[in-house]
Amino acid sequence: GDVCITGHDSGPVFEEQPSSVVYPEELSKGTVTLNCQARASPAAMYRWRVNGTNVPVGDPQYTLVAGNLVISGPLYGRDGGSYQCLAINRCGTILSRVANLKFGYLHDFPGEGQSPQTAYEGAGAFLACQAPAHYPALSYRWIVNEFPSFVKPDGGRWFVSQVTGNLYLAKAELNDTASYFCFTTVNMDISTKSTFSKANQLTVQPHANARKSAPAIKVRFPAETYALLRWRKVDGLLPSKSGASAEGPILTLPEMTFHDEGMYECEAYNSEGRDTHQGRITVQGRLRWRKVDGLLPSKSGASAEGPILTLPEMTFHDEGMYECEAYNSEGRDTHQGRITVQ
Template identity: 55%
Template structure:
């Protein structure tokens, strides 16, 4: 409604305070919460913090410029909260909407060393980020081995959660061995801050299995690699290029798992090999052992 310039009227807000996210460590050393009201006679201003009247004379960091509240060198522990402006003249008082003063911050990662992680080739794994205290949310990447080499997140094998910061790897490969650090970045307005964690050493074991074949009885093994005998370290199968009569006997697949300092071996039931006198052919003996040990 129109107001006659000569008549008295109560305060009407022209500008109310807006919420502020203030970056800790910012070169800007003050926060200004705006408030302006039209009134006749002119309004006086006061402020509430968290519903309680703010005594501007109680802290030299507070000052009032027209209706604006200025907080010099704001501190999260003392100044974060909800603020409201009140404009008053003899005709009445109006109170503004709430404006939140929040502080953006990103602490350093824990200085504690991180435990190494040992995984098996071909098996998926997770490296936790454990980000430091922060507000608001962060973006995450992972340093691979050394800066500025980052893991190729999003290529189908690597995935970095933008919620937890954890690194997920669908399948471990031997070249993945090395140090990995979580790299967290905070962006508030034009201020960017990044921190990174202590490294996690990743070790990748082969699939844990190696194969040999017992010939007749333990500990006599077939002489794999001599040109006539060959043991596949992928399938465990025994290949014989040429069968001779002395080869007759029982054969067992002997599988060994080595993870860190733990070794475990098992062997299959025997397969009886018979050789005809004209046995000049090539044939495989199948590994009937499971592909992994438990």
Template identity: 30%
Template sequence: NARHGPVFTQEPSDSIFPMSSGDKLVFINCKAKGNPPPHYWKVDGRDIDSGSDQSYSLVEGNLLINNPHFINHGGVYQCITTNAFGTIVSREAKVQFALQNFSQKLRNTVTVREGQAVVLLCGPPPHYGIKYSWVFNGNRSFLQQDARRFISQRTGNLYVAKVEATDAGNYTCVVRNMMTNATVFSSPTPVVVRVMGEYEPKIEVQFPDTLYVSKGSSVKLECFALGSPVPSISWRRADGNPLPGKIKINHSTGDLEIPYFRPEDAGVYECVAENSRGKNVARGQLIFQVEHLQWTQILKDAHMAIDANLQWECKAIGKPKPRYRWLKNGQERVHVEAGRLTISTIRLSDSGMYQCVAENEYGSLYASAELKVVGMMLLWKLLLLQSLMGCLA
């Protein structure tokens, strides 16, 4: 029989399922010790009933998804395990699908004046880990980016700063799965061109107002402006300091890349778009962040007497500063102040498995401990036994 609450030895992790691989199964791992009965699972906070939903099944507590579908089975999964001493929940695992087909619905004609700007929307299918390109009039080669044309690798949209008469035709968005090289094509978007004059730059693509970057990573800032004449793009730091010497600027697309990010690279960066009609500036702040959340204080199992008072505290570091939640037997717990959980006048019903969760937008950490509530006499016997065991050791 188990003498302690359950403890995870393996928790589920984020997974990407390449839909074009031909596989028909997704396997999500979860293992625990502490003699618990089989696990059960949640997806997006809802219990999974493998008895009524034939697409889910359990294999020694691990979750198997049969014939997965990106709408029905994409989401955040969590494993739950329990025994006589309580319940704990695993970390959350995101299941994503790499690429679907475009809708083949016909796209509306876009009418634009010569010299004006235009944005063509890609409207990609559900995806992960992809590269965007565009094809013009069914040509075998992809449309080339230059000072006038830009393809965002964040949205897939095609931006043309100044339309010319030769731009009239059909445009097709192409999405390639970087994992499997599978490629899908959108329906063509027809573009009709009419005549117009000059106007000042308008920055249409820009980087976020605030961006957290981890040490050693590479960060790419996109900036593209519409306008006539075609605007030039330049970069600067808002504090007047020179740009880091290691930066790479792609003069054809206007992208700025900072490799091997360090604390001294943090700050406010500005993109300047300029032509003979005027100037426009976009800015955003790069903030150096601790790469991962890390515990600095975690929990220990506790044996407490009835009517005693308990205060548990957990602490983690990370940027942005983590928030804290507490769970008892897998359920949300109230009366929590930051990373501290206080229970006054303990009762037998307070026994169970407790978990502290530290989280920010970049991840989460789970720490667990067991609270055993016993009578005062039994507590003295346990403490005495522990003391004797310590002396023998």
């Protein structure tokens, strides 16, 4: 009875194999069906494995319908994992491809909104989405003032990144002043869930060239170009005070110090390629030296002006801690170093 008869019997061949499923984590009373069907003679029997161990078919949560596995009330901690179907008869056993059961979710945005943003007529701007925790990947849209009024491309002036969710404005107009809401959607196999952020207030002001603001570098790109932007400091780390401007067309560095001097690069990139432009920031100021633990040596040939302190014919009296102070109308900054005479 258990011998495969050549010319009469045939081993199992899959006609349908299970597919991966993303199930809503918050839906506790639904079911998931993983399909498995094979033709065989005699007819195949079926078993299932999850993460390499046998599924306890017969438990209330797991039912076998023909070859299909039905999971009732799936739970993230209990049922998530990699499933495979075995089709068996006396001529052989075959193992299906892996089907992953994963659980999708989309949390709410945090209760507090973001700081209001100001843009200037004719200049670029962007609003950060900062999406909440989620799985799988989100799709992004932005609401203007109230649902269901969504941001439209408007000839390329607006662009919504489907990577970060950020909203980019290439050329601001006065009538762009409004409240903007990041609208996120997660698509799962049996449902869709959406949520939106608190209001992001954008105010567009006229006369961009007359404003007073923190030092900044600006990069312009054509309005019809859908591009993501990111800044870096070529010869060091990008100052953290650049904040959200590090992903916008204008890099802003408030409260500049001599540490901020250097070459900066803006990279524009999209699916078509990338391009970069560089600009240098130079902080103007005067320098003066002093000896922290004594008087600055006043010997012949000594120089305490400029970036290099020169002390010829050094003696043990010159040992100590020295400080360089850089100062201008915006403020001051200091650095210290120790001189040791061997």
